[in-house]
Amino acid sequence: MPNEVILIAAVTVDGFIARHSREVTTWSKDLHLFKEQTLGHPVVMGSNTYDTLAAELEGRKMIVVHRNDNPISILESIKEDKCFIIGGGKTYARFTSHLTHLFITPHPLVMGRGIPLFDGEVPELNLKFQKMIPVDEKNGIFQYQYKVLKF
Numbered sequence: 001m002p003n004e005v006i007l008i009a010a011v012t013v014d015g016f017i018a019r020h021s022r023e024v025t026t027w028s029k030d031l032h033l034f035k036e037q038t039l040g041h042p043v044v045m046g047s048n049t050y051d052t053l054a055a056e057l058e059g060r061k062m063i064v065v066h067r068n069d070n071p072i073s074i075l076e077s078i079k080e081d082k083c084f085i086i087g088g089g090k091t092y093a094r095f096t097s098h099l100t101h102l103f104i105t106p107h108p109l110v111m112g113r114g115i116p117l118f119d120g121e122v123p124e125l126n127l128k129f130q131k132m133i134p135v136d137e138k139n140g141i142f143q144y145q146y147k148v149l150k151f
């Protein structure tokens with residue numbers, strides 16, 4: 001089981017990660033940072049995300065999650081110290097109880113509808129701000145890094 005299980009996501013200011021399940025995310029500005037941070041680490045994703053993102057994931061061990069998979073068993077199969085949960089909404093929700101960190105990049109966009117960051121029921125989490133990384137400073141886009149505090 002990795003010591004660090006990190007959710008990484010680009011979100012709109014109204015909390016969506018995509019307009020629909022098959023949308024290829026072209027609006028996010030943090031792909032370069034995503035690639036840099038995840039390089040060399042296992043990345044866990046749902047099958048819809050695999051279909052839209054796989055081409056961008058060279059150099060990472062990809063673990064694709066299906067509906068009958070158990071999140072704990074998936075994490076226990078990872079021998080590395082750190083892994084990233086890279087989406088989508090259904091997968092973020094399923095792994096929420098096991099997260100140690102969240103790396104969130106809000107974007108100046110309102111979708112009004114779509115796939116929410118957590119597409120499913122999730123427990124309440126208390127977060128401690130750790131770091132802010134500039135993504136596109138001129139346009140006010142920063143990645144916010146939080147640690148999950150245990151209750």
Ligand SMILES: NC(=O)c1ccc[n+]([C@@H]2O[C@H](COP(=O)([O-])OP(=O)(O)OC[C@H]3O[C@@H](n4cnc5c(N)ncnc54)[C@H](OP(=O)(O)O)[C@@H]3O)[C@@H](O)[C@H]2O)c1
Pocket residue numbers: 008009010011016017018019020021022023024025028045046047048049050052053065066067068086087088089090091092115119
């Ligand atoms: N903005 C961002 O940072 C970001 C990051 C990642 C992804 N995305 C976007 O998010 C979208 C995909 O998100 P998503 O939530 O649709 O998919 P997802 O989490 O990538 O994959 C769907 C997951 O839910 C399971 N599932 C599907 N239908 C189900 C059902 N009825 N009951 C239980 N489980 C079910 C699937 O299992 P099966 O394989 O068994 O069907 C799969 O594990 C894409 O557009 C992608 O581009 C955005």
